[in-house]
Amino acid sequence: MKLGIIGTGIIAQEFLSIAHHLEKTEMYALCSTKRSEKEARMLAQEYSINQVFTDYEDVLRSEADTVYLALPNHLHYSYAYRALLAGKNVIVEKPFTPAVEQAMALSRTAREKKLFLFEAVTTLHQPDYRRVKEFLPELGTIRLVQCSYSQYSRRYDRFKQGEILPAFDPACAGGALMDINIYNIHYTAGLFGKPSSIHYFPNIERGIDTSGVLLLDYGSFQCTLTGAKDCSAPCSCAILGDKGYLIQDSPANLCQGIRMVLNDGTQKTVKNHSYGHRMICEFLEFENMIHRGDLNTCYQYLDHSLCVCEIQTEARRMAGIVFPVEVEQVH
Numbered sequence: 001m002k003l004g005i006i007g008t009g010i011i012a013q014e015f016l017s018i019a020h021h022l023e024k025t026e027m028y029a030l031c032s033t034k035r036s037e038k039e040a041r042m043l044a045q046e047y048s049i050n051q052v053f054t055d056y057e058d059v060l061r062s063e064a065d066t067v068y069l070a071l072p073n074h075l076h077y078s079y080a081y082r083a084l085l086a087g088k089n090v091i092v093e094k095p096f097t098p099a100v101e102q103a104m105a106l107s108r109t110a111r112e113k114k115l116f117l118f119e120a121v122t123t124l125h126q127p128d129y130r131r132v133k134e135f136l137p138e139l140g141t142i143r144l145v146q147c148s149y150s151q152y153s154r155r156y157d158r159f160k161q162g163e164i165l166p167a168f169d170p171a172c173a174g175g176a177l178m179d180i181n182i183y184n185i186h187y188t189a190g191l192f193g194k195p196s197s198i199h200y201f202p203n204i205e206r207g208i209d210t211s212g213v214l215l216l217d218y219g220s221f222q223c224t225l226t227g228a229k230d231c232s233a234p235c236s237c238a239i240l241g242d243k244g245y246l247i248q249d250s251p252a253n254l255c256q257g258i259r260m261v262l263n264d265g266t267q268k269t270v271k272n273h274s275y276g277h278r279m280i281c282e283f284l285e286f287e288n289m290i291h292r293g294d295l296n297t298c299y300q301y302l303d304h305s306l307c308v309c310e311i312q313t314e315a316r317r318m319a320g321i322v323f324p325v326e327v328e329q330v331h
């Protein structure tokens with residue numbers, strides 16, 4: 001693929017540091033804001049990217065066949081929609097879109113135009129996450145799922161002093177649910193699909209959730225998903241069944257190393273670090289799907305992203321967190 005990378009922030013730079021693993025991908029263009037052009041030119045030199053743009057339209061007119069949107073959340077929908085209209089495949093950073101209606105519009109457009117559309121969320125592509133799926137039947141009847149991802153954000157210090165960065169800004173569709181608990185939703189929905197009911201209990205400061213607890217009721221079992229940017233604790237995911245439990249002592253975006261302990265004393269441990277950085281396996285999968293023209297698998301992932309977006313949207317709206325960008329026109 002000929003990739004246009006949009007954004008020069010933290011995640012764009014993290015991606016560039018692993019981009020050499022993508023042998024079938026040309027890093028074709030880097031697009032920044034005007035204020036970050038100097039930084040973009042330095043990155044382009046460091047990573048041998050030929051084209052630097054400060055106008056997104058120039059990327060859409062260029063020979064790039066795929067764009068990677070490493071942008072604040074409120075821009076995901078409009079930038080992805082414009083790219084699809086221009087006939088480009090789209091890889092959009094998590095969380096997919098602020099509102100589920102926007103996600104559905106993107107999905108419709110991608111399918112009509114037979115284009116690839118991915119949400120870049122590392123969870124689903126981690127080798128150990130696949131092993132969780134394999135182990136599930138051995139746990140018997142599932143009773144509880146507990147995912148905890150609480151990571152004190154340095155941006156929270158600035159937030160408390162009144163400097164509102166995108167990750168805490170309602171205007172940028174920020175907050176703990178969108179930024180961090182979204183991984184727990186991906187983890188859980190990837191295993192069990194959509195729950196029968198959803199309740200979100202946020203801690204709200206300056207109109208945004210800085211932490212919160214999401215309860216997902218699946219009828220025969222309950223899930224507690226905790227996500228925080230205003231406090232820290234060891235991260236973990238645990239699945240408890242009547243025949244045993246499975247636990248990982250890493251957050252849902254990493255899913256590195258799992259341990260299954262059954263009531264009869266059987267233990268199984270899996271630790272697969274063979275891919276190194278968490279973004280490598282997800283981007284290798286995107287690259288391979290595009291290379292093979294495998295739209296079917298892409299759309300299976302897309303259906304999952306729609307499910308997660310539906311859960312996220314419902315949870316937020318029930319808790320009274322509504323973003324201005326949600327009332328943006330949906331095509």
Ligand SMILES: NC(=O)c1ccc[n+]([C@@H]2O[C@H](COP(=O)([O-])OP(=O)(O)OC[C@H]3O[C@@H](n4cnc5c(N)ncnc54)[C@H](OP(=O)(O)O)[C@@H]3O)[C@@H](O)[C@H]2O)c1
Binds near residue numbers: 009011033120
């Ligand atoms: N997958 C992961 O593990 C992971 C981790 C972190 C973040 N993310 C996701 O990645 C996205 C970006 O997060 P981040 O932490 O990288 O944010 P960030 O450091 O604030 O970077 C955002 C980038 O977007 C650019 N930008 C802002 N407005 C723009 C516009 N109108 N047109 C073009 N570019 C614009 C910014 O340029 P300026 O600097 O010039 O404003 C900056 O380069 C978020 O959706 C976040 O949820 C994913």
